[in-house]
Amino acid sequence: MTNDGRIKSIQTAFELIEGLEQLDGARASTLADHVDKPVSTVHDYLQTLEQIQYVTKHDNVYRPGTRFLEIGEAERVKRPLYQVAEPELTSLAEETGELATLMVEEHGKGVLLDIEEGEAAIQLHTYPGVRMPLHTSALGKAILAHLPEERVDEIIDEHGLTAMTKNTVTERDRLDDQLEDAREQGFVIDRGERIDGVLCLAAPILGRQDLVLGAICVCSPASRIDNDEDLERIRDAVMRTANMIQVNLNYSDTR
Structure with missing residues (x-):
């Protein structure tokens, strides 16, 4: 948890989702460069987000999923x-x-x-x-x-x-x-x-x-x-x- 009470893992997840939107979809390595985080970390987050259906993956390109539209x-x-x-x-x-x-x-x-x-x-x-x-x-x-x-x-x-x-x-x-x-x-x-x-x-x-x-x-x-x-x-x-x-x-x- 950060000093202002934010849970860092949740903040990171949403930074990645916003990064995907800004990049109009991206590979894990491209997104890692965009948010200045290790590729391995970004890949782990994206895998989890895909498994719970908040991002999609096609030809190794990740995008925000339509669950956000649904909610x-x-x-x-x-x-x-x-x-x-x-x-x-x-x-x-x-x-x-x-x-x-x-x-x-x-x-x-x-x-x-x-x-x-x-x-x-x-x-x-x-x-x-x-x-x-x-x-x-x-x-x-x-x-x-x-x-x-x-x-x-x-x-x-x-x-x-x-x-x-x-x-x-x-x-x-x-x-x-x-x-x-x-x-x-x-x-x-x-x-x-x-x-x-x-x-x-x-x-x-x-x-x-x-x-x-x-x-x-x-x-x-x-x-x-x-x-x-x-x-x-x-x-x-x-x-x-x-x-x-x-x-x-x-x-x-x-x-």
């Missing part, structure tokens, strides 16, 4: 937020014709919990489970705006304010101003802060006592939302959907 999907569909939000998010995508997404915060990162595509949805090559720094997206800032200030401090201290594009907010004072605006307006817009040329508008989902449960957003090519009327249409649809999810969640809690 992750089972956890996702059990969440009340997903159960309530998924049909509303589908309707939002259909109404706007755009890409609609749902995010939650976990360990200080934003995690996409659901993605629904409208008829003209932009293709961002993303998928449920993708993690991203909260400060780089409208979704993340909608969540940050409603977290306790001390929690925001912890997240920024741990993860920093790294730039994803030239438009990413990397100054704490400017971020704080945006979070204050988000609380007052009830929505957040990011213009190419995570992906160049993409505009996203997000609103938080709040539970009882204004506890932030997540956020939803609509993303579109910025060129397609080029006037106030289009922006207001998207804003109204997102805020109405967020409110519907909140009402349905609160109702389900009382049954």
Whole structure:
């Protein structure tokens, strides 16, 4: 066990699994070089992970297995937020014709919990489970705006304010101003802060006592939302959907 209470063997196993994902599959020797561990150690771990069906092996190349998908999907569909939000998010995508997404915060990162595509949805090559720094997206800032200030401090201290594009907010004072605006307006817009040329508008989902449960957003090519009327249409649809999810969640809690 390490000084901070971590069990070293478990940490090593997950470092190897993450390494396989980063390398898009690898032989034991390649993975050993990647994680800077002895080949014999890596080989023993991989053999065990294969035996318990968490990695696969073909032509001596190891890859993460679909057991992770099985566990992750089972956890996702059990969440009340997903159960309530998924049909509303589908309707939002259909109404706007755009890409609609749902995010939650976990360990200080934003995690996409659901993605629904409208008829003209932009293709961002993303998928449920993708993690991203909260400060780089409208979704993340909608969540940050409603977290306790001390929690925001912890997240920024741990993860920093790294730039994803030239438009990413990397100054704490400017971020704080945006979070204050988000609380007052009830929505957040990011213009190419995570992906160049993409505009996203997000609103938080709040539970009882204004506890932030997540956020939803609509993303579109910025060129397609080029006037106030289009922006207001998207804003109204997102805020109405967020409110519907909140009402349905609160109702389900009382049954």
